[in-house]
Amino acid sequence: MGEEFDVQQALGLTRELVSETGRLAKEKFGLTEAQEKADGSLVTGTDRMIERIIRERLQRHYPDHAVYGEEDGLTGPQDSPFLWLIDPIDGTNNFVRGVPLWGVSLGLFYEGMPCLGVFGMPCIEQTFWAGDGTGAHCNDQPISVARGAELAHNDLLITSAPNIPDWDYSAPMKYRNVGSAAYGMALVAAGSAIGFINGHWHLWDAGATLCLLKEAGAVVTDVRGKSLYDITGCDYAAQCPCMIAASPEYHSLLMEHVTPTA
Helix, strand or coil: CCCCCCHHHHHHHHHHHHHHHHHHHHCCCCCCCEEECCCCCEEEHHHHHHHHHHHHHHHHHCCCCEEEECCCEEECCCCCCEEEEEEEEECHHHHHCCCCCCEEEEEEEECCEEEEEEEEECCCCEEEEEECCCEEEECCEEECCCCCCCCCCCCEEEECCCCCCCECCCCCCEEECCCCHHHHHHHHHCCCCCEEEECCCCHHHHCCHHHHHHHHCCEEECCCCCECCCCCCCCCCCCCCCEEEECHHHHHHHHCCECCCC
């Protein structure tokens, strides 16, 4: 990474920006009308407002960085080694319907690898953050993935809404869908859940939390074991491969319940 770029300074700016926009979004929580996009997901005026604020601030501070947001796509120099990923409200369905599990997600990648991320959840007063080499944190407390030698009936496994055809649902765990991909990943990073299986996600969903998972000690792969940390060459707008995220021990155990179908 270039000597002129200060990761700690960028992490501080990111935390301030996520906190500021989270407060603005909370004022609209449960009060905003939504429209359905072409892919069936929801968008609100608050999503667009938050993304615009974040994008303008990033372009002012880092004009040589690329920025990709869920709502307005790519801006900035496309050949930049730096890429910011914005999900202005991860968990828009929750946000619209008054469910407090949603947040503002902002992460930075350098040459395809996560180097910082912040995911702020204003309704429950949790901010998950990490930078390259800082470790992972929730608010000011260090967090790390859960460790274990076997799967247990009362272990929490976070899943995405669509059924995952590659997954054996008879595996003995408690299955939960929290309605926010970023929060599901954060729960794994914090050790609250042993793993996350997500068959329906985009890069902006993991813009902040890939760094969080990396710093918390998680393995993150597709169903064939290929690492998903490096996003080099990815189509930012495309749906990503099914994700399995967990500690090294739990990841191996979870992979025993996956049979790739394609």
